[in-house]
Amino acid sequence: MADAATVTIRTRKFLTNRLLQRKQMVVDVIHPGRATVAKEELREKLAKMYKANKEVVSVFGFKTHFGGGKTTGFALIYDSLESLKKFEPKYRLVRIGLAEAPKGGRKQRKEKKNRAKKFRGTKKAKASAGKK
Numbered sequence: 001m002a003d004a005a006t007v008t009i010r011t012r013k014f015l016t017n018r019l020l021q022r023k024q025m026v027v028d029v030i031h032p033g034r035a036t037v038a039k040e041e042l043r044e045k046l047a048k049m050y051k052a053n054k055e056v057v058s059v060f061g062f063k064t065h066f067g068g069g070k071t072t073g074f075a076l077i078y079d080s081l082e083s084l085k086k087f088e089p090k091y092r093l094v095r096i097g098l099a100e101a102p103k104g105g106r107k108q109r110k111e112k113k114n115r116a117k118k119f120r121g122t123k124k125a126k127a128s129a130g131k132k
Contacts, residue, residue: 007031009045011075021083022076023050027059029071036064036071043096052077056084058092 008030015024027046031037039059047054062073078084085098093099102109116128 005034007034007037007041007045009042009049011046011049020087021079022087024074024076027062027073027075029062029073030069031071032069035068036062042073042075046075046077050077053081055081055096055098058084058088058096060092060095 010028010030011025012028013026016022017024027042029037029042039062042059043054043057046052046059047057050057056078058076058078060074062071064071076088078087081098085093090099094101104112112128116124119127
């Protein structure tokens, strides 16, 4: 059972993206005899590998190969928390707990948008605020 707990992480296609203030790479996770490794655990291990804070690591797009034992995905390691919040999409910030999911359902958002379409200028803000 000791070998079932071992997880090997290899990175390839490493690129330092100065424009977006991050390091980006493809991550291969080898995990024989074990289910897919949690993203939180991968964030911790990648942060340790690249001497970064766990908060600035974003992992996504993991696909397990047929038969299991190997998973491939993508990782971004930002230079700072500010650059992560600036460049990372909102839905990924929500996933890692740095942003809050939009409130209300899809239908409520659409109704609010359609109510606002009937007005112009300052009245539009009042219409999108909702009925009181």
